[in-house]
Amino acid sequence: MKYLLIFGLIMAMFSSCCDKSQEINTLTKEEKADGWQLLFDGKTSDGWRNYGKTTFPNGWEITEDGTIHCPGSGRGEAGGKDRGDILYGDKMFGNFHLKLEWKISKGGNSGIFYLGQENDSLDYIWKTAPEMQVLDNINHPDANAGIAGNRQAGSLYDLYPAVPQNAKPVGEWNQVEIxxxxxxxxxxxxxxxxxxxxxxxxxxxxxxxxxxxPALNPAWADVASEGYIGLQDHGDDVWFRNIKIKEL
Structure with missing residues (x-):
């Protein structure tokens, strides 16, 4: 019995010291040394603001479990008061490696924008930026629109389909990189x-x-070589976390 207790204690100590799980919204020493930076600290909206504005919208929230959450409006992309797309406004990025996680609600739709521009004549970031689609592929009708699945999760929205299509179902976290x-x-x-x-x-x-x-912006194909990272308010519940970037 004594040897069993000692063995159990040793195994518990081994398990504890070898637990490499990383807290959300943090960087490891290796990531810091490699030039990664957090775009979201898990506690505040620092660095983030509405597209075309200087403040973070009341329609979004930072949750207690460390996510950026866009609550559903019940009105789809028509949205509601004090909402809209958000962007990381402290810096524009050109050559980069972006990582983050997203989780969508049933029937939900959202997106991740990059190389986005702010323009007084254009009212939405998606009129200037490529979009990595965020979607409930099972329940949202847009999954079956477009061509060959190019509106499903992970796709370059309405242009290139994600192949293979490997998005996780509603309520599960998807790890993505751009x-x-x-x-x-x-x-x-x-x-x-x-x-x-x-x-x-x-x-x-x-x-x-x-x-x-082109019907939305005739110059859309001429995507900028440097721009903003943005997250879409499509009127549906969506959560983001672990947002980090490395410039290349």
Missing amino acids: KVYKGAVWHIQNGETVVEYHLWTPEWNDLVAGSKF
Whole structure:
């Protein structure tokens, strides 16, 4: 019995010292040394604001469990008072590696924008920025719209479908990454590269020309080489956390 107790104590100590789980919204020593920075501290909205404004909207909230939460409005993208898309306004990024996690509600829709611009003549960030789609693929009708699944989670919205389609279901956290380097772009969803493309090429221009975007902004294909990271208010409950970036 004595040896069993000692063995159990040793195993418990081993398990404790080898627990490498990382707290949410933090950086490891290795990440800090490698140049990563947090865009969300898990406690405040510092650095974040409404698109086209200077303040963080009351329609969004920072939750006690360390997420940025957009509560559902019940009105879809029509939204409501003091809402709208948000962006990290402290800095624009050009070549970067972005990581974050998202969780969607049943029938929910949202998005992650990058290389976004603020323009007095354009009222939404999506009129200037590529979007990595965030979606409940099972219950939201947009999952079956577009072409070949290019409006499903992880896709470059309305342009390139996420292949393979590996989004986790409602209520589960999805780990995603976006890499941008000199116009080359990768979407990584739950550990797999699901989209890869290059901005500003003839193929890119042809693809955009056949989409809905030119009608919204004739210059949409000419995506900027540097811009803002943004999160979409589509009127549905969505949560984000572990938002971090490394400049390349």
